[in-house]
């Protein structure tokens with residue numbers, strides 16, 4: 001990734017100085033350690049921010065125009081803050097426009113801006129490059145316009161941009177961790193109350209390693225929406241069975257599930273079982289980390305993958321292969337798919353001394369079977385979105 005001086009040089013070549021506030025900002029991608037497909041069920045998640053990020057440089061303009069240059073793809077766009085509507089052609093611009101639309105709808109006044117951004121987060125790999133783009137845009141625009149937007153509000157605003165403007169029905173996890181991640185901590189988020197707790201994740205003996213399968217099925221959005229619907233059906237069922245307020249699968253205990261599960265259609269039973277058991281695993285996992293019990297945490301990751309594969313059915317052959325290969329390696333405590341699924345990445349917990357051997361063997365074995373060379377990223381928990389230098 002280019003350093004800031006080089007990026008400013010490109011910025012200055014691209015745009016005439018307006019004499020107004022200028023600044024540089026970044027927002028990271030994420031990997032979820034455990035708690036998959038629980039956020040939109042008002043449950044629990046435990047992601048970390050990763051070392052890969054988007055950097056955005058910006059300067060305010062005196063008018064209502066936004067000009068933006070995507071350095072990685074060498075492509076640019078121009079739009080007015082008075083005329084924000086989703087573009088069918090330049091879909092990448094919708095992430096930026098959507099965020100600005102939501103900021104304005106929340107009642108904050110905006111001026112136009114010139115923007116340049118660059119990213120080293122792999123796209124369509126389940127590492128939340130979209131959320132990072134939303135969050136870095138929100139931070140840049142807020143700071144340049146001197147708006148005080150708290151990180152939690154910023155995360156919600158970015159999620160609304162993705163739901164309403166981009167048209168993807170995601171939960172809150174990705175935007176939340178990109179806004180609030182901290183170096184050496186995982187973020188335990190209650191997706192109902194928005195409460196969060198930083199869980200120390202620094203141990204010199206262990207390492208998080210991400211394996212990118214380099215495949216992504218086109219199915220992600222339609223299957224994601226289908227799972228949401230199936231969870232709603234299960235929730236409705238329990239609403240009728242239990243004599244108390246039920247808002248989401250988060251409200252169902254494992255014993256209640258077991259008592260009534262036979263009355264549910266087979267697919268719905270399995271979907272509900274994943275969400276209910278996964279919420280439980282996150283809470284037990286957080287406790288294990290608090291006690292420094294990484295082996296117990298690794299075991300929960302393995303169970304999470306099994307549940308995502310068999311009950312929630314969002315894995316795929318390549319992800320299962322990466323998990324199987326990982327679990328055969330020495331020094332691996334846990335492995336699972338991460339993110340929405342149907343391709344993308346696995347997340348692995350390893351003893352540090354075994355990382356190099358793991359990387360070599362996974363690359364070899366996965367390539368031998370699939371013909372694809374996977375990418376491997378070693379990343380301790382990184383920090384969330386931030387301003388890179390004083391405004392000037």
Ligand code: GLA
Pocket residue numbers: 035036037038039040170171172173174339340341
């Ligand atoms: C995607 C969504 C998140 C979450 C995960 C699955 O990454 O954007 O909100 O639902 O899938 O856990």
